Amino acid sequence: MNQKPGVPVGAAHAWLRHRFALDAVDYPVPASASRLDFMLGGLTATALAILAVSGIVLTQFYDPSPLGAYDSVVYLATRVPATGWLRDLHVWSASAAVVLVFAHLAAVFWRGGFRRPREGLWWSGVLLLALVFGMAFTGTALRADQEAVEAVAHAVAGAQIVGAPGALLRPDFTPSSPLLTRLYAFHVSVLPLAMVALLALHLWLIRHLGVSAGGQAHVPFRSHVRLLAGFGFLLVAVVAALALALPAGLTAAGVDGYEVTKPFWPFLWVYAAENLLGMRGMLLAPGVLFGFLALVPLVDRGAPRTATATRIAGVTLLVLMIAAIVYAALAPGQRHLGMDM
Secondary structure (H helix, E strand, C coil): CCCCCCCCCHHHHHHHHHHHHHHHCCCEEEEECCCHHCCCHHHHHHHHHHHHHHHHHHHHCCCCCCCCHHHCCCHHHHHHCCCCHHHHHHHHHHHHHHHHHHHHHHHHHHCCCCCCCCHHHHHHHHHHHHHHHHHHHHHHCCCCCHHHHHHHHHHHHEEEEEEEHHHCCHHHHCCCCCHHHHHHHHHHHHHHHHHHHHHHHHHHHHHCCCCCCEEEEEEEHHHHHHHHHHHHHHHHHHHHHHHHHHCCCCCCEECCCCCCCCCHHHHHHHHHHHHHHCCHHHHHHHHHHHHHHHHHHHCCCCHHHHHHHHHHHHHHHHHHHHHHHHHHCCCCCCCCCCCCC
16 A cells, blocks of 8 residues: 655754744753642643633623623623633632732742742742732722722722822813723733733843753653643633632622622721721732731841841731731621721
């Protein structure tokens, strides 16, 4: 039997390797970097990729006008085949991204991966955490249900407290565009573009500074990528299953002037601060968290005493955040708007 000549697999692989510079991912990395705690950053990027893909589809059905937003969410959640599950996937991916980026920062913090020369890596990660929170807030606001209306009202109240720096979150910033439409623009363009830029910087620094893993044994980076891909597929499967088993909620259409809901769970620690300190607690709690994270590389430069004190402070802050989330989830709802303005 005559066989048709074909391109050998080795030749095809070589062609792809040279044309797309795949040799660049063959650089050595410590073998210990194949542990799960060193893959949390890559898994965070996977969750963000799920958000991007599902979000692109959802935008085709969403109306960012104040009058049409809620009805468009109801429509895509109940009337269009598969988009209801896609919305649930989007929401669960957002939760996954928050958990994973926090876990990634906690792992890097615990092993001292913020010390010289990796300060820039740490600060870019902290900024990515802030952007993830920004995406979670704007995504909540776009639902235009009661929880969304209350979240926006709290943001507007905070913007009024801080004055000029909060101008973009004030409804009167411009009469030509409603606040909801501007939040939509932030959610689908401004914040994602900033996130892509920061991710590019983060990956560039990782490539040139290396990961903070120890050990003498090294493996090619491509083996690390293969293992990361496996965990990534597992993450996709888990998030997809959660979207099927536990659909995201949607409360009634929002009505201004009422406080009857609690925020999306990543903001419950801020809600707890409001319960204890009034409206200014909404600004104080994030200020303490991000202020601490920003100062960590400047305070802890490896000296035993400062390293121990910084680690204790970080663990204490994390425990307080978790306790605040549990407290806020179980505590009766409270009215905050108008308190201590």
